[in-house]
Amino acid sequence: MTTEEAARVRAGQPAEREVPDGQEYDVFARLCPSRDVFAELADKWSMLILMSLLGCGPQRFSELQRGVGGVSRKMLTQSLRNLERSGLVLRTVFPETPPRVVYDLLPLGRELAELLAPVGRWTERHAGRMVAAREEFDAAHAEG
Amino acid sequence: MTTEEAARVRAGQPAEREVPDGQEYDVFARLCPSRDVFAELADKWSMLILMSLLGCGPQRFSELQRGVGGVSRKMLTQSLRNLERSGLVLRTVFPETPPRVVYDLLPLGRELAELLAPVGRWTERHAGRMVAAREEFDAAHAEG
DNA sequence: CTGTATCCGAAATGATACTG
DNA sequence: CAGTATCATTTCGGATACAG
Numbered sequence: 243m244t245t246e247e248a249a250r251v252r253a254g255q256p257a258e259r260e261v262p263d264g265q266e267y268d269v270f271a272r273l274c275p276s277r278d279v280f281a282e283l284a285d286k287w288s289m290l291i292l293m294s295l296l297g298c299g300p301q302r303f304s305e306l307q308r309g310v311g312g313v314s315r316k317m318l319t320q321s322l323r324n325l326e327r328s329g330l331v332l333r334t335v336f337p338e339t340p341p342r343v344v345y346d347l348l349p350l351g352r353e354l355a356e357l358l359a360p361v362g363r364w365t366e367r368h369a370g371r372m373v374a375a376r377e378e379f380d381a382a383h384a385e386g
Numbered sequence: 387m388t389t390e391e392a393a394r395v396r397a398g399q400p401a402e403r404e405v406p407d408g409q410e411y412d413v414f415a416r417l418c419p420s421r422d423v424f425a426e427l428a429d430k431w432s433m434l435i436l437m438s439l440l441g442c443g444p445q446r447f448s449e450l451q452r453g454v455g456g457v458s459r460k461m462l463t464q465s466l467r468n469l470e471r472s473g474l475v476l477r478t479v480f481p482e483t484p485p486r487v488v489y490d491l492l493p494l495g496r497e498l499a500e501l502l503a504p505v506g507r508w509t510e511r512h513a514g515r516m517v518a519a520r521e522e523f524d525a526a527h528a529e530g
Numbered sequence: 531c532t533g534t535a536t537c538c539g540a541a542a543t544g545a546t547a548c549t550g
Numbered sequence: 551c552a553g554t555a556t557c558a559t560t561t562c563g564g565a566t567a568c569a570g
Contacts, residue, residue: 267510270434272456276513283509284430290414303552312416314544319553329519340551341550350512357505364501365427366411368494369420375473375494447532458564463533484531485570534569542561549554 279328283354287313287321292330292347293362296355300346330354423472427498431457431465436474436491437506440499444490474498 267276282288287310294309295301301309307318322345325331330351336342347355411420426432431454438453439445445453451462466489469475474495480486491499 267513269506269509270438270453270455274513275517276510277455279513279516280434280506280509281430283505284428284433286425286428289428290424294414309414311414311421315553316545317543320542327520327523328516329523330516335552338551339550341553343552350515353512354505354508357501357508361427361498361501361505362413362424364498365413365424366420368497369411369418369423371494372423372472372474373419376471379471379473459533460565461563464563479532482531483570485533487532532570534567536567537565539564540562542559544559545557547554547556550552 282324282328285321287317288325289358289362291318291321291325292351292355293358295331295345295347296352296359300344303343303345306345325351426468426472429465431461432469433502433506435462435465435469436495436499437502439475439489439491440496440503444488447487447489450489469495 268274269276269280271277290310290313291306294306298305298309303318303322306322307313307315310318313321322331322333326333326345330348332346332348334344334346336344412418413420413424415421434454434457435450438450442449442453447462447466450466451457451459454462457465466475466477470477470489474492476490476492478488478490480488
């Protein structure tokens, strides 16, 4: 496959992704519904929220805000609403005073979070190298 | 861990993430360098580009533009520059006329792409359910 | 073909004040 | 506590024209 595709690339032919028969969704297709979903999930705050819920368990609104450093109430609310709307996160309101609202992963969200967590850990492990690469790149492109 | 953390949450204590000793980077920390890196990668176009390069092999600029549906030249250029700058993607210019520029994954980028690919496939598999969940949510919140 | 430069409207985001 | 509403600002991103 890789070799075959590479050959196709070399030949100047379009690099078509083979879509398994019967698979209706393709994140690479601009008009595919899965693209909308993907665009929502491929977001800094959404990903951090899902990862935080996976790593720390159910959390209140304010706990999430402390856990996800730098997120504003507005963005936290917005992102949580999207995740709730798409069926990834459960929002539970305890009718106390003051009110307590707890967010938790639904099975669907947990599945996704378990795929995202490695991405976060990978980023932490290799951030040093990437920052260094940036500095090299910037230095090399400073004079020219 | 999950249980322990959950207990802490219930007790109203801060849901602190345990950071392994010696790990200097934390994507949840607003000021951590890894957060900048993560924010760059947790992006629709960056993720799709990496996934396309992994799935289809080395590709020219125009091939990538066709492969990643809906991306404009501007965003494609910008995202590729970022990925190149961070050491994830290699840009090779063949001095022909017209010029040919081929992008490929560097080892670092390939590692990441291999973590992202499952996220893309997961999204495609579950997009239907998420779209349905959205419709339910919207319907339930329409009347008020 | 592979970009760069510029403009401009749209969308994202932060800050702030207010509410149940 | 957990939001909502509003405004100001920034950033995103598409369109277009141009260039090597």
